[in-house]
Amino acid sequence: MNDRVSLKKATPRVQAAMGALHAAAVTAAEDAKLEPELLELVRIRASQINGCAFCLDMHTKDARARGETEQRIYALSAWRETPFYTDRERAxxxxxxxxxxxHDGHVPDEVYREAxxxxDEAGVAALIWAATVINAYNRMAVSTRMVPGAYRPAG
Structure with missing residues (x-):
């Protein structure tokens, strides 16, 4: 049982604002012509780092629904060690x-330069927003111990 606060119930306006931020970030990614599959890799990788089981459950399911392979999902935590990702995905x-x-050295110039x-500028901005939004969602889910497992992709 999860006996922690429901942010949606306790702070519905903030939850709605977070949803609007997410929607704006998705629109920015669409405008920048970022592939939805790439965004799922971004969401999964941040969720792995943050240990967010709820978001890992959600975004691995969404990635699979978009056609992502199990091999690439399984290897994502070791992406640097595999040949499975494009230069664009690696950046x-x-x-x-x-x-x-x-907190671990800020965003190094070399990493930014590679991206x-x-x-393009809109793509870099959209990626930063995508990473920022999933990090916020990870912190919400981890803090409230959202339970993974029930999520089903749309469609």
């Missing part, structure tokens, strides 16, 4: 890790 994952672990080499 996005490195930027995601740097944003997620901002800027494969994404």
């Amino acid at each position: 996005a994952l490195a930027l995601t890790e740097a944003v997620t672990l901002v 800027a080499e494969v994404f």
Whole structure:
């Protein structure tokens, strides 16, 4: 049983604002022509780092529903050690890790530069927003101990 606060019930306006931020970040990613599959990798990787079981359950299911392979999902925590990801995905994952672990050396210039080499300015901005939003959701889910398992992808 989860006996922690329901943020949606206790602070519905803040929850709605968070939903609006998420929607705006998704729109920015669409406008920047970022692939939805890439965004799922970003969400999964940040959730792995943050230990967010609820978001891992959700976004691995969403990634599979979008056609992502199990092999790439399973290897995501070791993406640097595998040949399964494109240069574009690697740059996005490195930027995601740097944003997620901002306390650990901020976002290094080299990481930012690599992202800027494969994404335009709108793409880099959208990736930063995507990483920021999933990090916020991870913190909400971990803090309130949201229970994974029941989520089903739309469609």
